[in-house]
Amino acid sequence: MFKKIIKATNFSRQEKMVERYMKEVNDIQAAGVSRRDLFKMGLTAGVGGLTAIGGGVFLPNLAEASNSSSSPGIISPPCTKPWSDPLPIPKTPVSVGNFTGPVAEKGQCLETQNLYNPGNGPIGAYENFTEARTEDHQRWDELGGLAACTKYELMAKEIDWNFYSAAEYPSFNSKVWTYVDMNPNSNGDYAAGVLRLKAQYGSPVLMRMYNGLPKNGRDTQGFGINQCSPHLHNAHNPPESDGGPMRFWDSGKWYDFWYPNIRAGFASTHKAGTYRNGLWCPGDWQETQSTLWFHDHRMDFTSQNVYKGLASFYTLFSKDINLDTDDETTGLRLPSGQYDIPLLFTDKVLDQTGQMFFDTFNIEGILGDQQTVNFKIKPYLTVDRRKYRFRFLDAGPSRFIELSLSNGARMTRIANCGNLLPKAQIVPSIRLGVAERADVIIDFSTYEPGTVIYLENRLEQLNGKGTTGKILASGSNTQLLKFIVSSATVVDNSAPLATLQTQVMVPFPDRTKNPVKIKRKFDFGTSNGAWVVNGQFFNPTVISAYPIEGSQEEWTLTSGGGWSHPVHIHHEEFQIVNRDGKAPAIDDLSRKDVVRIGDAAQATTGTSSITFDMQFRDWYGDYPMHCHNVVHEDHAMMIRWKIVPPTDPNAGK
Amino acid sequence: MKKRDFIKNMTGASLGVAALAFIPESFAIPLTPVVGNQTSRSKRAFPNVPVVTHEGKVVRFYDDLIKNKTVMINFTYTDCQGICPGMTANLKQVYKEFGDRMGKDIFMYSISLQPEHDTPAVLKAYTEMHRIKPGWTFLTGSKANIELLREHLGYKFSDPRLDKDKSEHLGVVKFGIEALERWGMAPALGDPKYLAEYVRWMEPNGARPVLSEMMG
Numbered sequence: 120m121f122k123k124i125i126k127a128t129n130f131s132r133q134e135k136m137v138e139r140y141m142k143e144v145n146d147i148q149a150a151g152v153s154r155r156d157l158f159k160m161g162l163t164a165g166v167g168g169l170t171a172i173g174g175g176v177f178l179p180n181l182a183e184a185s186n187s188s189s190s191p192g193i194i195s196p197p198c199t200k201p202w203s204d205p206l207p208i209p210k211t212p213v214s215v216g217n218f219t220g221p222v223a224e225k226g227q228c229l230e231t232q233n234l235y236n237p238g239n240g241p242i243g244a245y246e247n248f249t250e251a252r253t254e255d256h257q258r259w260d261e262l263g264g265l266a267a268c269t270k271y272e273l274m275a276k277e278i279d280w281n282f283y284s285a286a287e288y289p290s291f292n293s294k295v296w297t298y299v300d301m302n303p304n305s306n307g308d309y310a311a312g313v314l315r316l317k318a319q320y321g322s323p324v325l326m327r328m329y330n331g332l333p334k335n336g337r338d339t340q341g342f343g344i345n346q347c348s349p350h351l352h353n354a355h356n357p358p359e360s361d362g363g364p365m366r367f368w369d370s371g372k373w374y375d376f377w378y379p380n381i382r383a384g385f386a387s388t389h390k391a392g393t394y395r396n397g398l399w400c401p402g403d404w405q406e407t408q409s410t411l412w413f414h415d416h417r418m419d420f421t422s423q424n425v426y427k428g429l430a431s432f433y434t435l436f437s438k439d440i441n442l443d444t445d446d447e448t449t450g451l452r453l454p455s456g457q458y459d460i461p462l463l464f465t466d467k468v469l470d471q472t473g474q475m476f477f478d479t480f481n482i483e484g485i486l487g488d489q490q491t492v493n494f495k496i497k498p499y500l501t502v503d504r505r506k507y508r509f510r511f512l513d514a515g516p517s518r519f520i521e522l523s524l525s526n527g528a529r530m531t532r533i534a535n536c537g538n539l540l541p542k543a544q545i546v547p548s549i550r551l552g553v554a555e556r557a558d559v560i561i562d563f564s565t566y567e568p569g570t571v572i573y574l575e576n577r578l579e580q581l582n583g584k585g586t587t588g589k590i591l592a593s594g595s596n597t598q599l600l601k602f603i604v605s606s607a608t609v610v611d612n613s614a615p616l617a618t619l620q621t622q623v624m625v626p627f628p629d630r631t632k633n634p635v636k637i638k639r640k641f642d643f644g645t646s647n648g649a650w651v652v653n654g655q656f657f658n659p660t661v662i663s664a665y666p667i668e669g670s671q672e673e674w675t676l677t678s679g680g681g682w683s684h685p686v687h688i689h690h691e692e693f694q695i696v697n698r699d700g701k702a703p704a705i706d707d708l709s710r711k712d713v714v715r716i717g718d719a720a721q722a723t724t725g726t727s728s729i730t731f732d733m734q735f736r737d738w739y740g741d742y743p744m745h746c747h748n749v750v751h752e753d754h755a756m757m758i759r760w761k762i763v764p765p766t767d768p769n770a771g772k
Numbered sequence: 773m774k775k776r777d778f779i780k781n782m783t784g785a786s787l788g789v790a791a792l793a794f795i796p797e798s799f800a801i802p803l804t805p806v807v808g809n810q811t812s813r814s815k816r817a818f819p820n821v822p823v824v825t826h827e828g829k830v831v832r833f834y835d836d837l838i839k840n841k842t843v844m845i846n847f848t849y850t851d852c853q854g855i856c857p858g859m860t861a862n863l864k865q866v867y868k869e870f871g872d873r874m875g876k877d878i879f880m881y882s883i884s885l886q887p888e889h890d891t892p893a894v895l896k897a898y899t900e901m902h903r904i905k906p907g908w909t910f911l912t913g914s915k916a917n918i919e920l921l922r923e924h925l926g927y928k929f930s931d932p933r934l935d936k937d938k939s940e941h942l943g944v945v946k947f948g949i950e951a952l953e954r955w956g957m958a959p960a961l962g963d964p965k966y967l968a969e970y971v972r973w974m975e976p977n978g979a980r981p982v983l984s985e986m987m988g
Contacts, residue, residue: 253983335976341813341953344974365981418981419956419970470808479955480817480926480946582930647855647943648927649959656959659966659981662988681931741987754944754957761988769988 195469195489196288201497202601203284209432209461209493210310211317212300214269218327220248223268223375225259227252237276238334238345238370248329251368254359256377257738258386268325268377271316272301275347275415275429276331278311282489282496283473291473294340295428295494296332298349298413313463313493314431320400320407321439324378332370342477343420343427345370350416351433352554353408353537353692353712355383358740361689364418364757365659380435382406383691387669387736388633395440402737405628406710407437408692410461410510410537410556418659422485422516422749426477428494430514432461442625443539451624452614453533454508454560460500464551464576464599465514466490482648484517484583484750490576492600499601505611506562506619508533515553516749519586519683519715521578523548524561525593528572531620534558535709538692539624544705548590550578552685552715554747561602562616568606573598583750585683588719627694627710633671635732637771639664641744643678643686643716643756650746650756657755664760665769666735675730676716683717684751689742690762693733698726713747735762810953814839819920823883823913826895826904833921837909838950842878842971846945846960847927848910849886850898855942858961860902863945865964867908870971875907878971883921885938887912926957947971 220232228250236246276299279292300310318324332345339345346369350362359366360376368374382402385392389403411433415424436445444450445459453459466487468476478485489496513520524530532544537556549557566572575597579589591597614622641663644651652663666672673696676686692710695703704721707714711731720726745757763770820834831837846863848856863880870878884890890898895910904910912918922928925946929935947970948955954974958967972978 335952338810339953341810341817344954346973365983365986367981369980418973419958420954478926479948479953480924482926482928482944482957483930584930645940645943646959646961648940649943649961651959656962658963659969659986660963660988665988681934755959755962759986 195467195487196283196471196473198283198287198489198496200284200287201595201598202499203286204495204498206460206462206498206500206600207312207493207495208457209313209315209463210300210304210308211315212271212273212310213302213304214271215302216270218270218272220327220373221250223265223270223325223327225264226255228375232373234329236334236371237274237331238337240334240337246371248371248373251330251372251374252359256359257357257740258379259377262323262379262381265325268323269318271324271326272329273298273314273326274301274329274331275299275349277333280312280428280494281473282467282469282475282491282494284496284498288473291469293469293473293475294338295475296343296424297428298328298431301329312428313461315461316413316431316433317445318378318380318433318435319439319445320380320382320435320437323380326376326378327373328376329373330368330370334370340474342423342479344417344424346417346420347424347429348416349376349413349429350689351376351378351411351413352687353411354378354433355381355406355408355691355737357738358742361742362413362416363689363741364416364421364743364745367417378433383734383736385737388734395442398440400437400440403628404437404440404442405625406692407440407442407625408435408538409437409443409534410434410512410558412463412512412514412554412556414514419753422753423477423479425514425749426465426467426475426485426516430463430465432463432510432512434459434461434510447611447613451539451619451622452612453619454506454611454613458503458505458613459508459510461493461510461512462574462600463493463512463514464490464520465494465516466518481583481750482754484585484748486518486580486583490518490520490599492574497598497601499603501603501605502563503605503607503609504564504566504568505609506560506564506613506616509559509561510534510537511549511551511557511559513551513553513555515747517553517583518580519550519552519578519685519719520576521548521550521590522557522599523575523577525573525575525598528561531560531562531616532557533560533619533624535706536692536711536713538710540709541626542623543620544708545620546705548577550706550715550721552683552713552747553749554685554687555713555715560616560619563602563604564611566604568604570604572602572604574600574602583748584681585717585748586719588721588723630671630694630732630734633669633734635671635673637666637670638673638675640675640677641758643676643684643746650751650754652756652758655758657757659759661759662741662761662769663758665763665767665772666760667765667770668739668762669734669736671732671734673730673732675728676714677728678716679727680718680725682751683715683719683748684756685713685715685747686744687713687747688733688744690738691734691736693731696730696732698729700728738762739764813953814950817924819917819924821913821917821920823911823917823921824892826892826899826910826912828892828896833917837879837881837911840951842947842949842975844878844880844945844947844967844971845925846882847885847922847941848882849884849938850890850894851886852938852942854939855961859942862961862964862967863908864902864904866967867905869965869968874905878907880908882908882910883918884910884912885918885922885941887915887918947974949974952976
């Protein structure tokens with residue numbers, strides 16, 4: 120019937136005019152110039168060039184890929200003076216005795232606090248901040264309440280940051296959004312940029328996070344939203360302090376995040392606690408974690424806000440059981456203090472003034488042509504002739520990396536996804552999907568002073584969809600960070616390398632006492648270009664699984680080819696049972712919170728199915744599982760699930 | 773010289789312009805854009821090409837449809853037998869969610885992926901059949917312009933085979949507040965109440981997630 124109507128319609132006079140007009144427009148378009156430019160005759164070059172590239176796909180930085188002529192990418196200003204600036208070392212926020220504002224409570228704080236809000240700009244800058252949190256802290260009193268907390272005051276705000284070396288581009292600065300310490304350290308500095316919070320098991324942290332991001336109407340340089348929800352990635356935290364996608368809040372408010380820093384099992388499988396070498400701790404000591412990070416998680420805007428700079432480290436130590444102590448003379452005697460350096464890898468596209476560029480219409484994933492380390496392009500680090508602990512983090516947004524040393528030396532990997540391994544792995548390279556971490560020991564003691572070694576990413580990636588898995592030839596394009604071995608004589612109190620490589624660190628938790636009762640399958644796919652999980656689109660009201668608190672389940676994730684996905688599950692790390700039916704390989708032999716599936720998940724081999732066991736303990740409530748290619752995440756490649764008591768009507772569903 | 777001939781002659785002269793974008797590496801000039809101000813960014817992000825509405829009106833895509841507006845955009849085509857009818861029905865529910873804001877400060881646009889078939893008259897008939905109300909406009913235009921819009925609005929895949937499949941470009945809607953440069957994307961068949969909520973959540977004084985509705 121519909122078609123009949125069309126055929127019966129005679130083209131009206133108006134439509135004929137439209138047709139003529141369109142024909143003319145087509146001709147102009149074919150000539151590659153706009154109507155106005157045509158009559159201006161001249162200024163067309165720049166405009167034409169920009170039109171052709173704007174909104175297109177990015178070029179990856181690797182020269183091998185730039186031969187693609189069909190889609191000329193945006194090229195950041197070149198870095199012709201590499202290794203001029205030192206590596207920025209993430210600074211540690213300082214704790215305070217008491218908050219400057221209202222006293223923190225178990226429930227939402229109802230008092231307000233009049234405080235300078237940089238988001239308001241210079242006029243009317245003071246604002247009555249209110250607490251955005253509406254939910255009570257679970258187990259707050261039981262775990263010591265406010266008295267037990269170490270307190271921090273941070274603010275998400277805009278700062279100026281030069282990703283390039285100041286020697287080459289002195290006036291460059293990008294409007295970066297980062298977490299900034301509101302209290303000065305002993306040097307009088309307010310830590311900003313990539314931070315590194317130091318926490319200890321047994322000492323809960325209360326992090327009062329203010330949102331001081333630019334208020335509405337202020338220029339955002341084209342991307343980002345001034346609402347935030349900092350997620351502490353891999354922490355065993357209750358949902359109200361997890362920083363989930365739905366719990367974001369606006370500039371002019373704060374949120375008290377309570378991080379109990381307590382090991383999984385403390386209120387379920389290991390109520391009596393556990394002992395390591397005669398030292399007791401609540402929960403299962405074999406669930407001890409080390410390298411976590413916090414980053415924004417605002418639904419639909421995670422990629423933009425994290426790219427904007429909202430990402431930092433949270434390093435968790437275990438002095439209580441004399442394990443990973445932050446002191447190289449005790450416990451596992453890992454390199455500590457100034458020799459324990461977190462490295463955050465993220466790639467950017469920058470414009471002619473050094474400003475970050477982000478394509479909010481990109482669908483596959485964002486690749487920057489400049490890879491940065493702790494927000495610097497090609498920095499150097501002068502290293503002492505001794506052992507270091509580096510904590511690698513792939514902060515995306517979409518790039519997979521494979522890190523190796525230019526001299527071919529092997530690295531001693533001690534942690535995967537921030538969790539100490541049962542025993543170190545001696546490996547030539549380490550692949551990381553977005554959000555994956557690796558802690559490594561590198562020993563510079565055997566090198567002559569003046570030796571130069573580069574940390575490289577040699578993994579090929581041609582578009583935002585994922586990696587090809589191919590390893591590129593070493594060259595200036597693959598070098599990320601230059602190590603220069605110094606001549607200074609220094610003390611190294613960390614354990615001898617042979618010990619670090621062979622000692623038992625954290626054996627896998629014994630899960631046999633908590634047998635798997637429920638098995639679930641989640642298939643990640645697309646439907647007409649939209650992401651689906653088990654054929655369903657994301658819906659914020661839908662809870663896709665209701666694991667019973669204290670239980671263990673076995674989940675299988677499946678995915679077709681054509682894409683690579685680093686899938687992340689909040690709440691507790693899991694242990695991989697098999698990958699495509701095969702026993703886990705070295706990369707999978709760990710407690711994990713991100714797992715790579717799809718194309719080139721390992722080497723150049725894709726993975727269509729991964730099975731792991733995960734426990735759901737101690738806290739009640741909702742958590743997400745999502746792709747950590749944050750562009751995919753923002754396009755709703757996500758489900759939510761909820762831990763419930765056995766008495767809940769949905770329990771086990 | 774007639775205008776048509778003038779344009780024809782220009783084709784040769786402007787080859788340099790077109791070639792700029794595909795210049796070989798050996799004599800490449802920097803194409804680095806300047807993030808600049810919002811006006812320059814918007815110019816780059818949204819082609820200001822002429823498109824034709826289902827009412828037969830010729831309008832400029834950026835100036836007339838996007839600038840300073842809150843919008844929801846999807847691609848469709850009238851001949852589509854698969855997902856499209858359901859999508860149109862779902863977006864009608866979203867329209868209802870926005871109520872009397874539709875056509876005042878919120879606008880919906882459905883752009884034809886088959887402009888050679890979807891003339892304004894065809895689109896008009898389609899909107900009548902589906903009882904599409906004011907504030908929701910169906911758009912067509914020259915094949916080249918529609919392609920340009922598809923690329924700029926992020927409905928393009930790097931894999932040519934995937935990109936060629938029209939159905940792959942249908943399943944998502946883009947939504948944005950142009951003045952604030954806030955843009956998101958969601959499945960077009962998602963819960964219509966929440967498709968509208970996603971837009972409100974972006975608004976400075978809009979609604980915010982109600983956790984109690986999301987606990988299963």
